[in-house]
Amino acid sequence: MSIFSELGVRTIINCKGPSTRLSGGFLAPEVAAAMREAGEHCVDIAEMHAQAGLFLAGVTGAEAAMVTSGAAAGLLLGTAACMTGLDPGRMARLPDTAGMPDEVIMVRSQRNFYDHAVRTTGARIVEVGLPDRYAGAGVRDAEPWEIADAITPRTAAILYVQSGSARPPLPDVVRVAHAANIPVIVDAAGSLPPAGNLKRFIAEGADLVTFSGGKAIGGPQASGILAGRRDLIMAAILQNLDLDIYWKQWTPPPSMIDKSRLRGAPPHGIGRPCKVGKETIAGLVVALKRFLAESDQARAERYLKITQALQRALGTPDHARVTVGGGLVPKLELHLAPGAPRTALELCIELEKGDPAVFADPSRVESGIISFSPMCCREEDAPRIAARVLPLLRY
Incomplete structure (x- = not known):
């Protein structure tokens, strides 16, 4: 009996994509094997984080990186790092933000459900810009001068949500942010493929970038990457790790945590609920290696074969028209007729x-x-999907 049968949970055909509400996608056998192997041994979790971080830093072109429990966890940890720096007193106080910068600037048209992770730290979001292009009132959106105008001594960071329609362009945001010594966090949760985006945002000047590990990368669903400046990654991991250890006993890996820069170890931080297990770290590393080994073109061709199989299975449905898109993730669209x-x-x-x-x-x-x-x-899902769709389009 499968675990799903034992629990009374139905399995589904997921044509939505790697959405968390639908449990993400499939783990490749190599990924599942790595997670199982990790579960059969004990390690110093900080050491495992550090070694995985070296690999992730190389992949992203960042000074440092860490595995997170998802892209939203990366937003929480990254925001906290920008607010506290390496001050253990500030880390201990969050979400009480007294005495530290606690405002995060966002373009109004980039606000979304996930910025709740930012507000979890105690930060307050400051919106800029009027998205006339979305309201149908005009063509403009936020502009770099509006972001610069919103920066004050209370500004901790600027959060930029990456999408094909995001404005202003990231390099323009980085320019005004860095002129005021303000870090930029990029939410690139769903920005893969192409694989080149792993390095793009750091190359464009972002101080931190967060990716989902459970989407295109194919890692554990509750995994992610936070990459960026070494001091900010250090501040983030310090607010994530189990630090129940004597100061004299504590010898963290220097590639991730420079103990000499701290006046003491903070207590468990605001990111402690976002902890990451050894199984997740192992699974993400192996999944990312697999993702990088497959070219964007080969991946798109693999996806297209699945989409074309569904297209053949659907044929010419009643009261609907079938189209197949292009790009890196070719999708099938069912256009319903008015009748x-x-x-x-x-x-x-x-x-x-x-x-x-x-x-x-x-x-x-x-x-x-x-x-x-x-x-x-x-x-092989294509005939089963078509068998469900076609009868529902008939009178």
Whole structure:
């Protein structure tokens, strides 16, 4: 009996992509094997963090890096690091921000649910810019001078959420931030592929960047990467590790923590609930090596085979038109006709109820479009998906 049967949990066909609410994607056998091996031994977790961090720093082009329990954990830890620096007293006080910079500037059009991780530290978000281009009132969004105008002695950091439509361009944000000695944190959680983005944001001047490890990289779902300046990564890991140890006994790995720069060890920090186990570190490292070994083109071709299999299985459905997109993650889109028996959202809901349960991407249902991502599907899933979709499009 499988663990899912034992627990009474149904397995699903995930056409949404590596979304946490759908448990992410699949672990490659090598990744699962590394996690199992890690679980069979004990290590000094700081030493494992440090060695993995050296590898991640090389991959990202950063001075230092660490494994996190997800990209949102990276936002929390990165924000805390920018607020406290290497001051153990400040680390001990968070989320009480008295006596330290506690404002994080964000472009208003980049606000999202995940910036709650920033506010968890006690930081206050300062919004700038009017997103007229989204409101339909014009073409403008926030501009570099508005970010510069919002910087005060209370500014701890600027948070930049990477997307294809983000404004202003990151180099412009970095320019005004660094002119005032303010660090820039980039949320690049879903910015892979292309693999080149692993180094892009540090190269463009970001002080910290956070990635998800459980999406395109294929690591454990609750994993991520935080990379950037050595002092900020040191401040972040200090607020994440178990530090229940005597000062004289404590010999942290110098590649990650320079003990000589500290006047004492902080107590367990605000990032302690974001702890990372040895299994997660091992799984992420192996997954990242696999991700880098496959070219963007080869990955896109692998995804396209899955999408084309679904296209063939669907054929010419009633009351809908099928299209296949391009790019690094080619997706299938189902465009419902005005006379379809169900709306796009209703179709999504029905697909989720059935057996097998099929979870599609509902992000464009208001336009009558349902997307099917290949990232968490297998080629053999195509006939089963089609067998669920086609009857629901008939009267």
